[in-house]
Amino acid sequence: MAFISNTIQLFYEWGPNFLRGTMATLQIALGSYLLGIFIGTCGAVGKIYGGRSLRFSLKIYTTVIRGVPELVLILLIYYAGSSLINLALEGVGLNPININGVAAGVIVIGVVQGAYQTEVIRGALVAIPKHETDAGIAFGMSRFKVFRRISFPAMLPLALPGMANLWMICTKETALLAVVGFEELALVTKQAAGKSRMFLEAFTIAMVIYLCITLASNVVFKLIEKRTTRGHPKLDGS
Amino acid sequence: MNILKSLIASAVVATGLGTVASAEIKLGLDSSNYEPFYSRSASGEWTGWEIEIGEAICAAMNEECTWVPIAWDGIIPALTSKKIDLIFGSMSITDERKKTIDFSDKYYFTASALVAAKNVKIESEADLAGKNIGVQVSSTHGNYVNVHFADISNIKVYQDFNEHNFDLVAGRVDAVLADSLALSPFLASADGAGFEVKMTFKDDAIFGIGVGAGIRKEDTELLAKVNAAIAQIRADGTYDEISAKYFDFDIYGGE
Amino acid sequence: MVWDWLPTYASRFVDGFWVTIQLFSMSLFFGFMLAIPIGLVQVTGPKWLGLIARGYCTLFRGTPLLIQLWLLYYGLGSIFPHFPALRESMFWPILVAAFPYAVVAFTLSVAAYEGHVMAGAFRSVPKNELEAGRAFGMSRFSLLRRIWLPRALQNVLPTLAGEAVLTLKSVPLASTITVFGVYGVGTLVRQDTFLVYEPLLFVAFIYLCLTGILVYLFGWLERRVPSESMK
Numbered sequence: 001m002a003f004i005s006n007t008i009q010l011f012y013e014w015g016p017n018f019l020r021g022t023m024a025t026l027q028i029a030l031g032s033y034l035l036g037i038f039i040g041t042c043g044a045v046g047k048i049y050g051g052r053s054l055r056f057s058l059k060i061y062t063t064v065i066r067g068v069p070e071l072v073l074i075l076l077i078y079y080a081g082s083s084l085i086n087l088a089l090e091g092v093g094l095n096p097i098n099i100n101g102v103a104a105g106v107i108v109i110g111v112v113q114g115a116y117q118t119e120v121i122r123g124a125l126v127a128i129p130k131h132e133t134d135a136g137i138a139f140g141m142s143r144f145k146v147f148r149r150i151s152f153p154a155m156l157p158l159a160l161p162g163m164a165n166l167w168m169i170c171t172k173e174t175a176l177l178a179v180v181g182f183e184e185l186a187l188v189t190k191q192a193a194g195k196s197r198m199f200l201e202a203f204t205i206a207m208v209i210y211l212c213i214t215l216a217s218n219v220v221f222k223l224i225e226k227r228t229t230r231g232h233p234k235l236d237g238s
Numbered sequence: 239m240n241i242l243k244s245l246i247a248s249a250v251v252a253t254g255l256g257t258v259a260s261a262e263i264k265l266g267l268d269s270s271n272y273e274p275f276y277s278r279s280a281s282g283e284w285t286g287w288e289i290e291i292g293e294a295i296c297a298a299m300n301e302e303c304t305w306v307p308i309a310w311d312g313i314i315p316a317l318t319s320k321k322i323d324l325i326f327g328s329m330s331i332t333d334e335r336k337k338t339i340d341f342s343d344k345y346y347f348t349a350s351a352l353v354a355a356k357n358v359k360i361e362s363e364a365d366l367a368g369k370n371i372g373v374q375v376s377s378t379h380g381n382y383v384n385v386h387f388a389d390i391s392n393i394k395v396y397q398d399f400n401e402h403n404f405d406l407v408a409g410r411v412d413a414v415l416a417d418s419l420a421l422s423p424f425l426a427s428a429d430g431a432g433f434e435v436k437m438t439f440k441d442d443a444i445f446g447i448g449v450g451a452g453i454r455k456e457d458t459e460l461l462a463k464v465n466a467a468i469a470q471i472r473a474d475g476t477y478d479e480i481s482a483k484y485f486d487f488d489i490y491g492g493e
Numbered sequence: 494m495v496w497d498w499l500p501t502y503a504s505r506f507v508d509g510f511w512v513t514i515q516l517f518s519m520s521l522f523f524g525f526m527l528a529i530p531i532g533l534v535q536v537t538g539p540k541w542l543g544l545i546a547r548g549y550c551t552l553f554r555g556t557p558l559l560i561q562l563w564l565l566y567y568g569l570g571s572i573f574p575h576f577p578a579l580r581e582s583m584f585w586p587i588l589v590a591a592f593p594y595a596v597v598a599f600t601l602s603v604a605a606y607e608g609h610v611m612a613g614a615f616r617s618v619p620k621n622e623l624e625a626g627r628a629f630g631m632s633r634f635s636l637l638r639r640i641w642l643p644r645a646l647q648n649v650l651p652t653l654a655g656e657a658v659l660t661l662k663s664v665p666l667a668s669t670i671t672v673f674g675v676y677g678v679g680t681l682v683r684q685d686t687f688l689v690y691e692p693l694l695f696v697a698f699i700y701l702c703l704t705g706i707l708v709y710l711f712g713w714l715e716r717r718v719p720s721e722s723m724k
Contacts, residue, residue: 013280020282067704068697069662072676075312076697079319079689086320168555175557179397179669181269181309186559191278193567194271194400197429200568207556207564214555311680315689338687370589376684394591394671395681401567408570409580410589429574 007201014192014202021188022209028105028184029171035110036166040117045147047122058118065115071176077108078180105182109173113166120162124155157228164221171213185209262302263460265292266322266452269307270398273423274484275328287484291345292326294476295451298467310398311376314339317452323460325452328417330378332446340455342464344448345477347491349438350379351418353425358412360436366391372402372411378445379415385444406433415439419489448491498686499695505678510699512592513664513674519596521660524603529642531604532611546608553605559666562598566591566670595667603660610652614645647718654711658704665696675699 011018043061046054065073082104128151136146178186185206193202267288271277276286284305296303305326308316313329316322317339331341354360360369367390373380375395383393394411396402402414403421407429414421418438424430439445453461471477472490481489531550535543553561569588573579579588587593618641626636646653665676673681679696682688 017278017280017282064697064701066658067701069665069676069700071665072679072693072697072700076690076693079315082321083319172557175559176666178269178559179309179666180312181307183269183307186557187269188278189560190398190563191269191271192280194398194404195273195277195280197404197427197571199404199571200564203560203564203568206560207552210556210560211552214551311684314687315683318687319689335687375680380684395673396671397669404567405570408573409585410570410573410591 003201006198007204010192010196010198010201011205014196017188017192018185018205018209021183021185022213024102024105024182025171025174025184025186026213027102028109028174028177028182029167031102031106032109032113032174033167033170035106036113036117036170037121037163039110039114040121041152043114043118044122044125047118048125049143062115062118065112066119070112070173071179073112074108074176074180077111078104081107081111101182105174105177105184108177109170112173113170116166116169117163120159120166121155123162124159125151127158128154157225157232160221160225160228164217164225167217167221168214171217172210175210262304263296263299263324264306264322265296265303265324265326266306266308266313266316267325267327268310268313268398270310270400272328272399272420275420287480287489288326288328290480290483291471291477294471294480295464295467298470298476299463301463310374313376314452317454320454323453323457324464328420328449329452330446331448331450332378333443334381335446335452338455340453340457340461341450342453342461343468344450344490345468346419346489347448348417348419348489349440350382350415350445351421351435352413352415352437352439353406353421353430353433354413354436355406356432356434360413363387363437364390366413368392369412370394370410372396372405372414374399374402374416377416379417382439382441382444383415403430419485494691495686495688496691498682498688498691502678502682505681506675509673509675509678512672512677513703516592516595516599516664516667516672516674517661520599520603521657523596523600524660525607527600527604528607528611531608532613532615532645533637535608535612536615546612550605550609550612553602554609558598558602558663559669561602562595562666562670565598566594569594591667591671594670595672599660599663599667602663603656606656606659607653610649610656611645614649615641617648618644650711650715650718654708654715657711658707661703661707662700 043058047058050058132150132154133146136150137143141149174184175186177184178190181187189202189206193199196202267276267284272286274286275288276284279285289305292303292305306316306322308322310327313322313325313327314335317325325339329335329341331344335341352360359365363386366387370392371383371387372394373383373396375397380393380395383391387393394402394405396405399416399420402411402416403424405411406414413436418435421430421435425433425435451464453464477490531546535546537543573588579585622640622644623636626640631639664674667674668677668680676696679692682692686692
């Protein structure tokens, strides 16, 4: 069928572009996911141990991010974010910096991910039996040590399903950056489609690539789950 | 305070966030293809008439330039918020836009053309009643149809130029209004074979007097340099040399 | 901040608001209708049908909605020129308008996410309740309608609420295929006035309100549902 041959031809011709877009997507996804975990951990700790005003501001942060469409957030953070950073730098007397495309994408999606991660990590931390952390305090560990050696490792298996879900969301959210003009996979696909006029073939290729990323991620997360829950009782009694 | 400064600077640079603003001039253009002016080739470089002219102007100014793709509906905010230094994406010089940004001297002129299928009769503006017209967002063509045809036609706004051409071929819109020069490659292609230019429009207020480089109002020094560079490449023949590769008529459009 | 554009664009925002609400509610409704069989067949079988349903969910949950939207709109659109007879048919007005494509794409996506959720929900209903219903002589359809579905819904209402919110927040994506809701009108304001923040903040505010209302509605629904954990 002409469709299959067109698709193969398109992939062959535009391969480098698709590769470039996929690399950008993966870079932005990974970077923002890690940034999200960092923000989420800080946010979760803040929500549990923090004072009234900190908890209030974190509540605003998570509510707004979860209540406003990602596209609007991406645009706002994109424009406001770099202005704020440059303002802060100028205020300190430094020159404004250029934030390269990948870094901007990472910040934008990372901030959005951070809100969701806050809720996931917070839920997991709260679910840790109190006696485990009490034991650590009884041993004379500092609060930070308790967190680093007891709470954080204990919460990972509990948070894993939520975090796996957020990784999937993260990789798909990078596609929204196309609307802002970042050259990740979705935009590269649109460019290829526009130039070659093979819209159906181009978007099919994109779907396949995204699906591969998803399936590969599923495998990775299954492995991580196996490792972090070793020793835990399984549902089938093994 | 010095320690704090260096800490912030190193933290920012260390996270790979960015580099200290270099003397590089960032030229912004639409992230979608806009042949023959600029488009991404299959191997990934930007090619086109406007790309070559832009590089020539930068060479004449003795500056390093990079091309930054931005979604068209956010390109002026990108300029005002300093993400880019120049808009070099076939943006028309209009008074409306001049309220927010400045423009260099024009570097080419183009008319606005209405394209529809060959077997559709459109001879006057009245024939557009009840038709679907496709335009690009944030374009002078969009402004024109909003002012003149909003009451009688159904206007569909697309994110980029190629999308409304695509829908024209698919039959979802009956006509598109866009840049006549950009439409030529489309009309010459296999998809565009069944379409032709029905009418052209001229309205200096809405369409402007030509295409220029968008620039921030406060960058008067850069503006002077760009204008000098444009004058130079027109005088020394570079402009004509590059244009001859793409067009067989004078794209500058007279004085 | 500059807000003087609000009165000029007020009526367009109202139109956009209705487009948003329509797109959202239609996708949610049809998507949920589709999700029930998609979830059910993964539990009852036949096995091959259940596998197809699972594959469908994996495909649509594993790829971005934006790409699905473009694939549907532009992909289908590229087939039209090959069938000139279509233009005379009565389907043409629907094929030409962009709104139906948005509804279909969103419906398929909602069906995939909610189908996945419903599969787990159907599985979680205790078997003895279903057997009791069969013992009473209920037909399979009655069983579904009066026991299986309601019990499954009770367990997953919070998750479905989350999915509904995510669907509402996806509506802005439709502007990329010319379906202009609140966000779309916001982009028109941005392009006309060149303002950076104000239109976006306004759109964000409207969506915050809508999300709040949605969460409240689902909360009301959850309270009405009898649950074992209620004291």
